[in-house]
Amino acid sequence: MCPPRYFAVDYVINPWMDPTQPVDRELALAQWTRLRDAYSSFGHTVDEIEPQPGLPDMVFAANSGTVIDSHVLGSRFRAPERAAEAEHFRRWFVEHGYRDVTMPTKINEAEGDFAWTGRFLLAGTGFRTDPEAHAEAQEALGVPVVSLRLTDPRYYHLDTALFVLAEATDSAPAQVAYYPGAFSPGSRRVLSRLFPDAVLADEADASCLGLNGVSDGRNVVLPVEATALAARLAEKGYEPVLVDISELRKAGGGPKCCTLEIRK
Ligand code: ARG
Numbered sequence: 001m002c003p004p005r006y007f008a009v010d011y012v013i014n015p016w017m018d019p020t021q022p023v024d025r026e027l028a029l030a031q032w033t034r035l036r037d038a039y040s041s042f043g044h045t046v047d048e049i050e051p052q053p054g055l056p057d058m059v060f061a062a063n064s065g066t067v068i069d070s071h072v073l074g075s076r077f078r079a080p081e082r083a084a085e086a087e088h089f090r091r092w093f094v095e096h097g098y099r100d101v102t103m104p105t106k107i108n109e110a111e112g113d114f115a116w117t118g119r120f121l122l123a124g125t126g127f128r129t130d131p132e133a134h135a136e137a138q139e140a141l142g143v144p145v146v147s148l149r150l151t152d153p154r155y156y157h158l159d160t161a162l163f164v165l166a167e168a169t170d171s172a173p174a175q176v177a178y179y180p181g182a183f184s185p186g187s188r189r190v191l192s193r194l195f196p197d198a199v200l201a202d203e204a205d206a207s208c209l210g211l212n213g214v215s216d217g218r219n220v221v222l223p224v225e226a227t228a229l230a231a232r233l234a235e236k237g238y239e240p241v242l243v244d245i246s247e248l249r250k251a252g253g254g255p256k257c258c259t260l261e262i263r264k
Pocket of ligand 1 (some may be wrong): 013014060062082112159252253254258
C-alpha cells in the first residue's frame with residue numbers, strides 16, 4: 001500500500017475525477033490508515049511503499065503489479081500522468097527480494113484489470129489494459145487468462161466491476177461478485193458460464209464502487225455505502241467490513257485500488 005501523502009485530483013483520466021471539487025488530503029490519509037489497520041487486524045502483513053511528490057494517484061497501488069507465486073508482472077500505464085509510478089514499484093519488488101520481475105511491453109494496469117481466482121486470471125480490457133497485455137500476462141505469470149470486455153466508462157477497470165470473494169480450492173470453485181452492467185454481452189455470458197453461483201451486484205452496489213472490494217475469503221472490505229451487497233455477503237457467511245473511502249473515490253478509487261495483493 002502507498003499512503004496518500006501527495007493525493008490530489010489534478011487531472012481527469014476517468015469519469016469520477018473532477019479537479020474543481022476540493023479534496024481533503026488529511027481525510028484521505030485518515031481513511032487510508034483505517035483501511036490499512038483493518039488488514040493488520042485480520043492478521044495480514046501490510047508493506048508500505050514511499051509515496052512520491054507529483055504522483056497523486058500512487059495511492060492506487062493495485063495498478064502497479066500482479067503477483068502470483070512470487071512471479072511479478074509490473075505495469076505500464078495508459079495515462080502519461082501515472083507512467084512514472086511503474087518504476088517505483090518495480091524497484092520496490094527488486095529491493096524486496098523478488099527475483100522474477102517482468103515489465104510489460106503493452107499497456108497493463110495490473111490488478112486494476114487482473115483478478116486472480118486461484119486457478120486462472122480474469123483480465124479486463126476496454127478502457128485501460130490493452131488486450132495484448134492479457135497474452136503477455138499469461139506468458140509472464142504462467143497462468144491461464146480469461147479476457148473480459150468492460151463497456152461502461154464509470155467502470156473503467158475490472159476491479160471496479162468484479163472481485164473475487166474466495167479463491168478456488170481443491171474442493172470448491174472460486175466465488176466472485178460482479179456487476180453485469182459493466183460488461184459486454186459476450187463477457188457476461190463468459191462470466192455466467194464460469195461462475196453460475198456468483199453474487200450479482202446491482203447499480204446501487206456498483207455506483208459507490210462497492211465492487212472494489214477486498215476479500216481474504218472471510219473478511220470482505222467494502223465501501224460503507226455498499227450496504228445491500230454487504231447484507232448479501234453476510235448471508236453467505238462472509239464478514240463484511242465497511243470502510244469510508246469517500247475522499248479516495250473522488251479519484252475513482254476504493255479499497256481494492258489501494259491494495260496490491262501479494263500472494264506467497
Ligand atoms: N485515478 C486513478 C486512475 O484513473 C484511479 C485508479 C483506481 N485504481 C483501480 N485499481 N481501479 O487511474
